[in-house]
Amino acid sequence: MTHQHPLQGGCSCGRNRYTIQIPQDATESARVLFDSSAVARRSQAAPLSAWLRVPLTWYQSTTYAFFEDENHSAIYRSYTSPHEQDAKRNFCGFCGTPLSYWSESPASEAEYISLTLGSLNGSDLRDLEELGVFPTEALEDAESDKEKIEKAVPIAGSYTTSEGLPWFETMVDGSRLGKLKKSSGHRQSGRYKVEWEIVEWTDDAEDVNVSSSKRKLGEVEEGDFRMEGTQ
Incomplete structure (x- = not known):
């Protein structure tokens, strides 16, 4: 090494x-x-x-x-x-x-x-x-799912970042954790900025409609988000 x-x-x-x-x-x-x-x-x-x-x-x-x-x-x-x-x-x-x-x-x-x-x-x-x-087992599991992962179509709105770790993402995508979807955003109004992140998990056997469970920005309670004061 x-x-x-x-x-x-x-x-x-x-x-x-x-x-x-x-x-x-x-x-x-x-x-x-x-x-x-x-x-x-x-x-x-x-x-x-x-x-x-x-x-x-x-x-x-x-x-x-x-x-x-x-x-x-x-x-x-x-x-x-x-x-x-x-x-x-x-x-x-x-x-x-x-x-x-x-x-x-x-x-x-x-x-x-x-x-x-x-x-x-x-x-x-x-x-x-x-x-x-x-660990050898972790890499073997990731390699066995590599072809399936590479052919998968990226989910629209999924969260990505330039700081990602390819080896970790490969292991996660080949597991049940790979069914997690993330989206985030923010909105600023005056001195306050509201940030949110939505994490969804779906099973292959189910077609879960999560849109109905999302609340509009105006309906979010004070304890549900983080506010940051700006100058």
Whole structure:
């Protein structure tokens, strides 16, 4: 496994940054792991968490204080669950971004650290497929559905972004999650901007008419949208 530049990542606010430097003569390799256990689900507040597991010697982290009263211990925070006394979950003390997971059970695992996949920079995330770090089963499932995905006609109004991850989208499109449709928009009136996002799921066996369930903008209650003040 080779890479021309270090993998980089960090938290949402930018106070935490980390670098993964893969040695040229590395005999070990990074691995992407997916975890749906109850402990991971609660800690990440997500039904499925994804990690990049690397040797600790490849990993370096730095904190940046934005104000004089900020220090390292306040920026880089750790939590040990009563149910996981031999593990630490690290996160940003300001924006709350989950960053890493470290455990010394079994003892050999203490030499590795797992970084949250979502905390990696977008460009480095897109390079992970070339590094060969994905579980074989996930790639085989995606490859088996590749022809069907490429022939599929894009759904009108579906949400797309230039920051997409082709390897992840391929795996999702080949699963039940691929039936999710997203659309979003916004409208500005004076000092306030209203943003909305609609997520729909349909079964192949059903023809679900979702248009009747959508509410007009004027019918949306105050708690249903986010308002941002503008200058």
